[in-house]
Ligand code: OGA
């Protein structure tokens with residue numbers, strides 16, 4: 001079905017039919033409680049061993065955590081949010097110049113999730129950019145607002161550094177060499193999305209993004225500081241992860257689940273929408289190189305057993321992921337060893 005961007009600047013008074021979920025698949029917002037024990041990890045803490053321990057615990061039992069004192073300056077974050085908001089405030093005709101629903105495009109404005117595959121649309125527009133290496137991709141980024149390229153490229157550099165640091169800590173939390181994960185992943189790709197969820201007339205009937213896990217390695221998510229919307233699945237229940245000031249939410253993705261032989265969980269999460277206010281989020285996705293072979297180290301495989309998942313390249317995984325829709329079988333299941 002043909003979907004169009006919804007960030008038009010005009011409020012919708014009712015939810016268009018193509019966004020309404022069947023009754024069995026609605027967010028049931030009144031049943032969602034706040035996750036009040038989200039692991040918050042202070043990366044500025046001098047006791048590295050304790051950071052590693054906390055990260056290991058968070059990855060194994062939650063699949064996500066928040067970080068503070070992460071090294072990305074507050075000013076940088078504010079500038080990034082500012083220019084992202086400015087972008088979505090542009091006239092629709094201007095934004096539509098960048099529109100595409102082809103997931104293989106390295107720069108595009110799109111809407112919902114995968115409009116050509118899905119039955120029901122999601123209340124989200126998004127700008128998606130490839131970000132590494134910067135000099136290859138920045139020329140194709142939006143030139144309106146004029147400061148977009150400069151602000152977003154500085155932002156990308158800082159977030160990449162944070163990603164590397166987290167990969168080291170996660171490697172060590174699995175009793176691996178500090179650079180193990182980075183070595184397996186090769187020259188890592190980096191993508192950024194700017195998600196814009198306009199105020200929605202009927203948040204009970206739809207999603208910004210329905211339940212999914214992220215197909216990449218690690219997601220570094222900048223949440224709107226004013227409007228909540230991220231929810232994670234913990235022990236079968238949906239919990240709201242409300243924003244805390246100056247923090248990033250870190251999600252373990254499918255590749256780390258495979259690489260850790262299932263010890264660390266690629267967390268199920270979703271975004272719900274708000275009746276009164278627009279919400280923005282800016283995730284950075286770190287991804288293995290296309291030809292990286294995703295394979296767990298021997299030390300994480302029990303003696304005499306097989307790895308949980310067969311080895312695969314990231315290129316193979318990514319292709320499979322985008323050929324599916326979010327309501328189909330989980331992509332990682334298709335790679336399970338029998
Ligand atoms: C995503 C995502 C959550 C959010 O873009 O993959 O999960 O809060 N976003 O917008």
Ligand code: NI
Nearest residue numbers: 212213214269
């Ligand atoms: Ni996600």
